[in-house]
Amino acid sequence: MSRTSVLSDDQWSRIEPLLPSSDGRRGRPFRGNRKVVEGIIYRYRCGIAWRDL
Template sequence: MPRLMLTDEHWSKLKPILLQQRIYDKADLRMTVEGILYRIRTGCQWRDLPDAFGHWNTVYTPGRPRTSW
């Protein structure tokens, strides 16, 4: 499992902000955000994310509209 960045305190503050922006409150939202932060921190490609963050095609699906973020 990769090192995570969000403490419970940080997540408790960030989650309401994401939900205000109409981000879908899926069960693995926190891990999705952690995956984004991991990618930013390491500079890796989406497909090179560790499996703990899910499959990289779940981030973007061709033909579907983009999310608000």
């Protein structure tokens, strides 16, 4: 596991279809789903406060 990447590409390919998409929605499209998910995983793994993300 690298310092910058928490999920492997194989793991991400399994998780990605489960996340909501911005297709057909008004406003700014969703970006960086992988970054958000990895931030959540990092937070739980290290036990840091949400405000420190």
